Amino acid sequence: MNLVLDGVSVARGGQPVVREVTLTAAAGQVTVLLGPNGAGKTTLLEAVSGVVPVRAGRITLGGDDLTAWPRTRRARRGLAHVEQGRTVFAALTARENLELVAVDAVGRALAVFPELEARLGVRAGQLSGGEQQMLVLARALVASPAALLLDEMSLGLAPGVVRRLLPVIRTLAGDGMAVLLVEQFAHAALALADAAYVLSRGAITYGGAPGPLRASDDALRRAYLGDGP
Numbered sequence: 001m002n003l004v005l006d007g008v009s010v011a012r013g014g015q016p017v018v019r020e021v022t023l024t025a026a027a028g029q030v031t032v033l034l035g036p037n038g039a040g041k042t043t044l045l046e047a048v049s050g051v052v053p054v055r056a057g058r059i060t061l062g063g064d065d066l067t068a069w070p071r072t073r074r075a076r077r078g079l080a081h082v083e084q085g086r087t088v089f090a091a092l093t094a095r096e097n098l099e100l101v102a103v104d105a106v107g108r109a110l111a112v113f114p115e116l117e118a119r120l121g122v123r124a125g126q127l128s129g130g131e132q133q134m135l136v137l138a139r140a141l142v143a144s145p146a147a148l149l150l151d152e153m154s155l156g157l158a159p160g161v162v163r164r165l166l167p168v169i170r171t172l173a174g175d176g177m178a179v180l181l182v183e184q185f186a187h188a189a190l191a192l193a194d195a196a197y198v199l200s201r202g203a204i205t206y207g208g209a210p211g212p213l214r215a216s217d218d219a220l221r222r223a224y225l226g227d228g229p
């Protein structure tokens with residue numbers, strides 16, 4: 001199912017933060033959303049999942065207009081949002097975190113992250129940052145939502161851990177999921193993306209294939225500054 005934003009505007013504290021954003025996160029593809037700090041990336045994902053209301057525009061998933069739906073209904077429709085910071089149940093073990101999603105979750109999670117096997121009995125809050133993020137991704141993989149919003153999952157992780165995690169996002173999309181990824185490691189994200197958008201001061205300054213942004217640091221810099229690619 002495609003996730004489509006059409007002319008979405010969002011305000012925070014009375015100030016416009018996201019301005020008329022139109023983008024598509026297509027089924028089976030990884031779509032990356034880049035942009036400088038404060039550009040409005042987190043706010044945009046929050047508007048899609050229903051954490052904050054939109055001021056104007058339309059959000060559809062598989063053709064259904066979700067714009068006015070409460071968060072829970074969007075989630076039931078198949079929209080999952082992994083918010084910034086690790087969102088595991090800290091007091092539960094890794095195994096329990098997985099089993100909350102599905103009865104057969106552990107086997108499916110270990111097929112992708114065999115390194116979690118030795119950690120299944122450990123409380124999630126005591127896992128390393130990288131292990132917690134593996135658990136977060138494993139939960140997303142097992143839940144298999146129609147569309148997955150991932151907000152800076154590499155925040156605070158060592159580059160080696162990020163290199164281990166990012167390819168799994170491709171696996172998710174390979175199963176038909178529409179993945180919309182906000183990521184600070186721009187080059188690593190562009191390397192695995194099928195489509196890329198840059199948000200600068202709340203507006204889209206680039207939308208299209210990741211190639212032109214990968215090919216030239218200057219193109220990326222200009223898009224970040226809002227001067228076009």
Ligand SMILES: Nc1ncnc2c1ncn2[C@@H]1O[C@H](COP(=O)(O)OP(=O)(O)OP(=O)(O)O)[C@@H](O)[C@H]1O
Pocket residue numbers: 012013017035036037038039040041042043044
């Ligand atoms: N709860 C809030 N109340 C008021 N303003 C907010 C709130 N959250 C964010 N903002 C403002 O909205 C703007 C966009 O913030 P947002 O976090 O969406 O950007 P971002 O692109 O995700 O940045 P970063 O990469 O730093 O996380 C900023 O000016 C921020 O100060």
